[in-house]
Amino acid sequence: xxxxxxxxxxxxxxxxxxxxxxxxxxxxxxxxxxxxxxxxxxxxxxxxxxxxxxxxxxxxxxxxxxxxxxxxxxxxxxxxxxxxxxxxxxxxxxxxxxxxxxxxxxxxxxxxxxxxxxxxxxxxxxxxxxxxxxxxxxxxxxxxxxxxxxxxxxxxxxxxxxxxxxxxxxxxxxxxxxxxxxxxxxxxxxxxxxx
Amino acid sequence: xxxxxxxxxxxxxxxxxxxxxxxxxxxxxxxxxxxxxxxxxxxxxxxxxxxxxxxxxxxxxxxxxxxxxxxxxxxxxxxxxxxxxxxxxxxxxxxxxxxxxxxxxxxxxxxxxxxxxxxxxxxxxxxxxxxxxxxxxxxxxxxxxxxxxxxxxxxxxxxxxxxxxxxxxxxxxxxxxxxxxxxxxxxxxxxxxxx
Amino acid sequence: xxxxxxxxxxxxxxxxxxxxxxxxxxxxxxxxxxxxxxxxxxxxxxxxxxxxxxxxxxxxxxxxxxxxxxxxxxxxxxxxxxxxxxxxxxxxxxxxxxxxxxxxxxxxxxxxxxxxxxxxxxxxxxxxxxxxxxxxxxxxxxxxxxxxxxxxxxxxxxxxxxxxxxxxxxxxxxxxxxxxxxxxxxxxxxxxxxx
Amino acid sequence: xxxxxxxxxxxxxxxxxxxxxxxxxxxxxxxxxxxxxxxxxxxxxxxxxxxxxxxxxxxxxxxxxxxxxxxxxxxxxxxxxxxxxxxxxxxxxxxxxxxxxxxxxxxxxxxxxxxxxxxxxxxxxxxxxxxxxxxxxxxxxxxxxxxxxxxxxxxxxxxxxxxxxxxxxxxxxxxxxxxxxxxxxxxxxxxxxxx
DNA sequence: CATGAATGAGTATTCATTCAT
DNA sequence: AATGAATGAATACTCATTCAT
Numbered sequence: 080x081x082x083x084x085x086x087x088x089x090x091x092x093x094x095x096x097x098x099x100x101x102x103x104x105x106x107x108x109x110x111x112x113x114x115x116x117x118x119x120x121x122x123x124x125x126x127x128x129x130x131x132x133x134x135x136x137x138x139x140x141x142x143x144x145x146x147x148x149x150x151x152x153x154x155x156x157x158x159x160x161x162x163x164x165x166x167x168x169x170x171x172x173x174x175x176x177x178x179x180x181x182x183x184x185x186x187x188x189x190x191x192x193x194x195x196x197x198x199x200x201x202x203x204x205x206x207x208x209x210x211x212x213x214x215x216x217x218x219x220x221x222x223x224x225x226x227x228x229x230x231x232x233x234x235x236x237x238x239x240x241x242x243x244x245x246x247x248x249x250x251x252x253x254x255x256x257x258x259x260x261x262x263x264x265x266x267x268x269x270x271x272x273x274x
Numbered sequence: 275x276x277x278x279x280x281x282x283x284x285x286x287x288x289x290x291x292x293x294x295x296x297x298x299x300x301x302x303x304x305x306x307x308x309x310x311x312x313x314x315x316x317x318x319x320x321x322x323x324x325x326x327x328x329x330x331x332x333x334x335x336x337x338x339x340x341x342x343x344x345x346x347x348x349x350x351x352x353x354x355x356x357x358x359x360x361x362x363x364x365x366x367x368x369x370x371x372x373x374x375x376x377x378x379x380x381x382x383x384x385x386x387x388x389x390x391x392x393x394x395x396x397x398x399x400x401x402x403x404x405x406x407x408x409x410x411x412x413x414x415x416x417x418x419x420x421x422x423x424x425x426x427x428x429x430x431x432x433x434x435x436x437x438x439x440x441x442x443x444x445x446x447x448x449x450x451x452x453x454x455x456x457x458x459x460x461x462x463x464x465x466x467x468x469x
Numbered sequence: 470x471x472x473x474x475x476x477x478x479x480x481x482x483x484x485x486x487x488x489x490x491x492x493x494x495x496x497x498x499x500x501x502x503x504x505x506x507x508x509x510x511x512x513x514x515x516x517x518x519x520x521x522x523x524x525x526x527x528x529x530x531x532x533x534x535x536x537x538x539x540x541x542x543x544x545x546x547x548x549x550x551x552x553x554x555x556x557x558x559x560x561x562x563x564x565x566x567x568x569x570x571x572x573x574x575x576x577x578x579x580x581x582x583x584x585x586x587x588x589x590x591x592x593x594x595x596x597x598x599x600x601x602x603x604x605x606x607x608x609x610x611x612x613x614x615x616x617x618x619x620x621x622x623x624x625x626x627x628x629x630x631x632x633x634x635x636x637x638x639x640x641x642x643x644x645x646x647x648x649x650x651x652x653x654x655x656x657x658x659x660x661x662x663x664x
Numbered sequence: 665x666x667x668x669x670x671x672x673x674x675x676x677x678x679x680x681x682x683x684x685x686x687x688x689x690x691x692x693x694x695x696x697x698x699x700x701x702x703x704x705x706x707x708x709x710x711x712x713x714x715x716x717x718x719x720x721x722x723x724x725x726x727x728x729x730x731x732x733x734x735x736x737x738x739x740x741x742x743x744x745x746x747x748x749x750x751x752x753x754x755x756x757x758x759x760x761x762x763x764x765x766x767x768x769x770x771x772x773x774x775x776x777x778x779x780x781x782x783x784x785x786x787x788x789x790x791x792x793x794x795x796x797x798x799x800x801x802x803x804x805x806x807x808x809x810x811x812x813x814x815x816x817x818x819x820x821x822x823x824x825x826x827x828x829x830x831x832x833x834x835x836x837x838x839x840x841x842x843x844x845x846x847x848x849x850x851x852x853x854x855x856x857x858x859x
Numbered sequence: 860c861a862t863g864a865a866t867g868a869g870t871a872t873t874c875a876t877t878c879a880t
Numbered sequence: 881a882a883t884g885a886a887t888g889a890a891t892a893c894t895c896a897t898t899c900a901t
Contacts, residue, residue, distance in 0.1 A: 084884055108303040112871065122887050127872070199439075206440075213464075222464040230441070230455045231464065237436025238429040244394070245401075245428050252425070260425045268463030269408075269417040269426065282860065307896060317862050319898075328896065474863055498693040502892065512866050517893065589829075596830075603854075612854040620837070620845045621854065623830050624823040631822025634784070635791075636815070650815045658853030659798075659807040659816065672881065697875060707883050709877075718875065 091129040093119045096186075098136045103189035107137060137195070144184075144191030145201060151180045152208055166221050171262040177239065178247055178254035185248050192240060206236045235265065286324040288314045291381075293331045298384035302332060332390065339379075339386030340396055346375045347403055361416050366457040372434065373442055373449035380443050387435060401431045430460065481519040483509045486576075488526045493579035497527060527585070534574075534581030535591060541570045542598055556611050561652040567629065568637055568644030575638050582630060596626045625655060676714040678704045681771075683721045688774035692722060722780065729769075729776030730786055736765045737793055751806050756847040762824065763832055763839030770833050777825060791821045820850065 097118045101110040112133055116126050130136045155176045161169055181188045192198055210232035216222055238261060246252035292313045296305040307328055311321050325331045350371045356364055376383045387393055405427035411417055433456060441447035487508045491500040502523055506516050520526045545566050551559055571578045582588055600622035606612055628651060636642035682703045686695040697718055701711050715721045740761045746754055766773045776786055795817035801807055823846060831837035 087885065090885075111869095123871085124873080124888085125886055128885075133871070202436075203440075223462075226459065226464055227455055230437070230447070230452070231459060233436050233440050234433040234456065234459060237432035237434070239432070240436065241397075241428050241432025242425070245398070246425070257425070260422055261429065264421065264426060264429060264460065264463070266463045266465050267418075268459070268461045269421055270461050279860085285860080306894095318896085319863090320861055322897070323860075477864065480864080496693075501890090513892085514867085514894080515865055518865075523892070592826075593830075613852075616849065616854055617845055620827070620831070620842070621849060623826050624846065624849060627822035627824070627826025628819040629822070631787075631818050631825065632815070635788070635818050642815070647815070650812055651819065654811065654816060654819060654850065654853070656853045656855050657808075658849070658851045659811055660851050669881080675881080696873095708875085709884090710882055712876070713881075 087129075090119070090121060090125065094121065094126060094129055095136065095140070099140050099184075099186040099190060102137060102140065102194055103186040106194055137190075140187060140190050141195045141197055144187045145197070147187075148180070148191065148201070148205070151176065152205070163221065166216065167262060167266055170266070171258045174239075174258035174261055175254050178243070178257050181239075181243050182247055182254060188243065188248065192243065202236055202240065206232045209235055231265075235261075238265075282324075285314070285316060285320065289316065289321060289324055290331065290335070294335050294379075294381040294385060297332060297335065297389055298381035301389055332385075335382060335385050336390045336392055339382045340392070342382075343375070343386065343396070343400070346371065347400070358416060361411065362457060362461055365461070366453050369434075369453035369456055370449050373438070373452050376434075376438050377442055377449060383438065383443065387438065397431050397435065401427045404430055426460075430456075433460075477519075480509070480511060480515065484511065484516060484519055485526065485530070489530050489574075489576040489580060492527060492530065492584055493576040496584055527580075530577060530580050531585045531587055534577045535587070537577075538570070538581065538591070538595070541566065542595070546602070553611060556606065557652055557656055560656070561648045564629075564648035564651055565644050568633070568647050571629075571633050572637055572644060578633065578638065582633065592626055592630065596622045599625055621655075625651075628655075672714075675704070675706060675710065679706065679711060679714055680721065680725070684725050684769075684771040684775060687722060687725065687779055688771040691779055722775075725772060725775050726780045726782055729772045730782070732772075733765070733776065733786070733790070736761065737790070748806060751801065752847060752851055755851070756843045759824075759843035759846055760839050763828070763842050766824075766828050767832055767839060773828065773833065777828065787821050787825065791817045794820055816850075820846075823850075 094115060098110070098115050101115055101118070110133075112123060112126055116123050130139070155173050181192070191201055195201075206229075210229050213222065213228040213232055217224065217226065217228055222228075242252070242257050242261070246257060247254065289310060293305070293310050296310055296313070305328075307318060307321055311318050325334070350368050376387070386396055390396075401424075405424050408417065408423040408427055412419065412421065412423055417423075437447070437452050437456070441452060442449065484505060488500070488505050491505055491508070500523075502513060502516055506513050520529070545563050571582070581591055585591075596619075600619050603612065603618040603622055607614065607616065607618055612618075632642070632647050632651070636647060637644065679700060683695070683700050686700055686703070695718075697708060697711055701708050715724070740758050766777070777783055780786075791814075795814050798807065798813040798817055802809065802811065802813055807813075827837070827842050827846070831842060832839065
């Protein structure tokens, strides 16, 4: 909507941040405009100066998460032609980046991954992209040829989702650690010997 | 509340079933009492004849799920002293049973696993129990000694959660198939050779 | 909406009547639901038990007026083949009936003739029907052949509108008197001799 | 309010013109200050630089219409002592002037005749003045002695109102044509012979 | 066992208006 | 002469819940 002076931009940003936090903490329905504006030090009409509706702010936040996530994923797409001995490091890297991204803006992650109705869509997209990568690597002979990579991708996304919520966002584990654990588990399993 | 005649029991059961379905489909907030009673062929006051409040029905459903789940898990707890060559089959069995259970009442699974605020609690409990089992097996030397079993348990629960939603409840995969895939993935990883 | 017991019908009717009165007195925008329900001895939610929205009640009232008016007009359509000496009485009769109808439910008349956005549509329709009748009579030689009957019909509707507001609804004149005056004026003009 | 430089006068005039147009098109309540200022290329506070309130602009427009109308009517007041054979032309002249005036500023006419709450007052005043003239002419023997001139005046005003809206403002008829039709109708009626 | 009828409490949204610059 | 930013006050509408029958 408005794009005027610097002061207005600040108010808008404040509202957006508070809204993200409220949505993340209480979910969409329990979040009240009155709370948002009061925490932002403004009154209700000011909210409508910058956003069309409660739904509109939420969508803006959702969109922000989705586009940032997409950008992140595209950037860290696996280059083809990696050496067999590098596969593990490359994947671990990707996972570390992903966890790092999800940790950057916890409120946004909550919204995009858990709160929004689009969340399942988001995760399905993510699943598709991961499945694609895994299949390519499978074709290159890096992975067991009989594994169902669509299922594996879903397992991985579920794993990421859960670890994000239970370990990452509450500060119990770092992106590095989680990436390492996941890579070991998914590449070598619980029984085999790892390097 | 009431425990009157057979007719009343029927109405109560109908309300409970419809409520479960509505909650599963639309979530807690979007579910309206008016919709529930109308679908059950009753009027609003009748609802309050059998339940204290909207929250109360929801809690009853949640409780039902939790206790059934607990019972299920307790029943299929791994007996100690299994042979090394049976471990895989035993775990696969447990997973098959779990997926089978989650498929029995899809509405209830939705509620207990995804809708309710207690859902995370439920999954944390499940995680703890699984972690316990895994740790025991790790101590017995069945699993790689350096794997962090708390993390692995969380990975597994995330995996179960996601597969339940994306494969099981929508009918894309059977409990058997999922159990097999998960067991292979988690025990041997993507790179190693499986029997 | 609801069509249950007699008591509910009464409440609904009361709301409708009060709404009509408020709309008639204050116009659409100034009329508040809170006023309507309070005057009807009810609370806001009850209003929505019987009507979908403020707009919906208004539309219902408008529709009621329009259909009653149409019925009235259709009923009193001039029969063809009247004697030359009866024309005046027949028309006067029609006018008396019309004024009588408009006096029956003053609130509804206000709404349908003056308040609603459809009011102009209503009057245009009325104009068309009157023009049709006048043209038929003109063809039969009862009226001056060069008069533009579309214009005359509009003059007549304007006249009816104004007299309704200024004479009829405030009780200054009766339908009979107005019908007589209008018939004399429109048939014989201000200069000619009347029987 | 202000009467500053030429630039301010221009802004004020622009606001007034846009306001008139908005009021004419959408009515008082649906007209928003935000729309007016935006169409005038200004911001909301500027509006309050020139007018006290929304009501104030509206009143100013209403006043403008009323005073112009009064002036018009006073100017074209019938001189006494006209010849019997001129009566018709004189009246037709007056009507032509009136329609011409109403066509000059359509927005203002809309407001003064149809939108404002004072509109009925305006028309009542007009009715009184017309009735006065008609009565004078009746006393002079130009009109049928038994006609109720108060009623006739109201008929005439209703007629003018309706023709203005349906024929004049939308360009379907000219002031000249309408004046002629009305004069013929009101002086000679539908049945009699005209010269 | 069930219902017709009603309500308390809450919430998003709108718009005219103003203050400081 | 004009604007960026903000607000007070009001209003339609929703939903879980209850009472008398």
